[in-house]
Amino acid sequence: MKYSLYSLALLAGSAALAPHAVFAADAQINVDCNFSHMKPDDPILMPNMPGMAMSHDFVGNRSTDAYSTVDTLLQHSGTTCDNAADSTGYWVPTMKLPNGEIVHPTYIKNYYQANKVIDYPITAYPHGLQLLAGDHAGSGPNPHVNFLCGNGNGYTHTADQICGLRAAGDAVQFNIAIEFPNCWDGNNLKAKGTKNAVYSTNDQCPADHPIKLATVNMNIAYVLPQITSLDVSKIQLSLDPKMIDGKLTEQWGSIYTAHGDFMNAWTDQAARFMADRCMNYSMDCGTNIPYSYTDAKEDTYVSNQGDSDKNFGSAQTLLVQDDWSGAGRDSNKQMMALMKFAIPAEPTNLADYPGVSFKYKIRVYDGNITDTAAFSIFFYPLSNPSQTWSENAVTWNTMPKPNYNADGSMYMNNVQQFRYVDVDKAVRAALAAGKTEISYYIGGERHARTISVNSKESGKAPTLMLIGYQEVVEP
Incomplete structure (x- = not known):
């Protein structure tokens, strides 16, 4: 389910973070990230100048510093984000409370969203794209920056709130929502010295920035159990230091200087999957964006319904029907889908992913076409x-024999949609045996209903996905 800003803001007292969007998005994914580290570095605006930038709080990639590039982020891809495919560097200015205490984000929830994708589809994030949002010189409300008290009345552009304890009574929670531009000029990956990206109008991009991207909505949560109230107007954010009397001296600005930086380091396959296999289908894929994937190399179905010698290798729709009633499976009519995948390799630098669980899943587009069961x-x-x-070439008469001890099962209904099944144990057994490919039959629900499954010829190919995930706690 995709939510509106208002409905999610009502949940803020229980630590929910709303995407910065007035209406529910047509398509979205979400990524949660914990705080990683603080440094006076900025690899976008002050590259290769360590210690010369304002103090920043970094989330996502653990290695981000003044020398970072997309290639170093992918080479050192350890991330504090829940999806291991996202080694992006995200950073925001360090926050100082009115009492002078420095605090860091408890977590950041990044919503990637898009609207009107049928008319204006998005393009995958290009390798190494940099984006900036907000205004480090801001002195008043910004339409792309919002603030929220966890006990308040929703997001607002203005800093006129006093945050009290959230509903749980355990902490003050203060959120900043920063919306990044979503129309790229198609040429400039670097943000410094360019206006490489602008905001769409009614979800359509202007002619000079024609490439529509998913909108990154960075929602920054500060959970503060050490205080009972917070005057938002008195919050300070770090600014670039100044040289005073020969000494580099830190500077601080108001909450209206809130801004965010984004250096794309999604794996290339993940970025393409996000755009082409998820959001352009108007889907909410949640965390189901793979580190890597392979489409079915081959797929077909076999049938003993008077066509045991017929081959269906070019079929766009694979049919599945099982009937285990009466004298049993072998005495009844059957159709089974058959598919083969090359196995996506795990990252070679697994040591960079402590705590991450990598699992193999198959995604298929299917549904019951007999009734509503x-x-x-x-x-x-x-x-x-x-x-x-x-x-x-394969037919019912020549098919490889299936093993009817299932490696996985999938609960489904009559809605034609993408679904996922965990096949991790079987794929790892194949890898341990030295295999680089794995094949599966799909069998039916054993009561003669017919299921349709889209084949690779349909444009919605069965896909074997490697998904890396770690839990990010939202206290």
């Missing part, structure tokens, strides 16, 4: 995993 279907391995087959 919901039920489970099953993913069966081959009895002999080494047996070869070809989508343009």
Whole structure:
């Protein structure tokens, strides 16, 4: 479900963070990140100048510093974000409370959103794109920056709030929401010295910035159990230091200087999947953006319904039907989908991902086409995993034998949509046996209903995904 700003803001007392959008987005994913480190560095505006920038709080990539580039971020890809495919560097100015205490974000929730994707589809983030949002010289409200007290009445552009304890009574929670521009000029990856990105108007990009991207809505949460109230107008944010009497001296500005920096370091496959396989389908993919993936190399279905010698290798729709009633499966009519995948490799630098669980999942686009019932279907391995087959030759009479001990099951209904099934255990067993490919049958719900599954020829190919995930706590 995708929520409006108002409905999510009502949940703020329980630590929910709302995307900065007036209406629910047509498409979105979300990424939660914990605080990583503080440094007086800025690899976008002051590259290769360590210690010369304002104090920044970094989340996401743990290695971000003055020397960072997209290549170093991907080389040192350890991240505080829940999705391991996102090694992006995100940073914001350090915050000082009215009592002088320095505080850091407890976590940041980044919503990637897009509207009107059917008319104006988005493009994947280019490798190394830099984006800036907000105004480090701001002196008043900014339409792309919002503030929220966890016990308040919703997001506002103005700093005229007193934050009390949130509903749980355990802390003051203060959120800053920063919306990044979403129209790229198609040429400039670097933000310094350029206006490489601007904001869309009614979700359409101008001619001089024609490339529409997903909008990054950075929602920064400060959970502060050490205080009972917070005057937002008296918050200070770090500014670039000045040389005073030969000494580099820190500077501070008002809450209206809030801003954010973004240096894209999603894996290239993840960035393409986000745009082309998720958001341009008007989907909310949550955290199901893979580190890497492969589409089915081959897929087909086999049938013993009077066509045991027929090959269906070019079919756009794969049909599945099982009937285990009466005398049993082998005495009844059957159709089974068959698909083969190359196995995506795990990262070579696994040591950079402490706490991350990498799992293999298959995504298929399917649904019950017999009636409105919901039920489970099953993913069966081959009895002999080494047996070869070809989508343009295999028939019911020549098919490799399935092993009816299912590696996974998927609960589904009559809605045609993408669904996911965990096949991690089986894929890892194949890898341990030296395999680089894995094949699966999809069997039905055993009561003769028919299921349709889109094939690779349909444009919505079955996909084997490697997803890396770690829990980010939102206290």
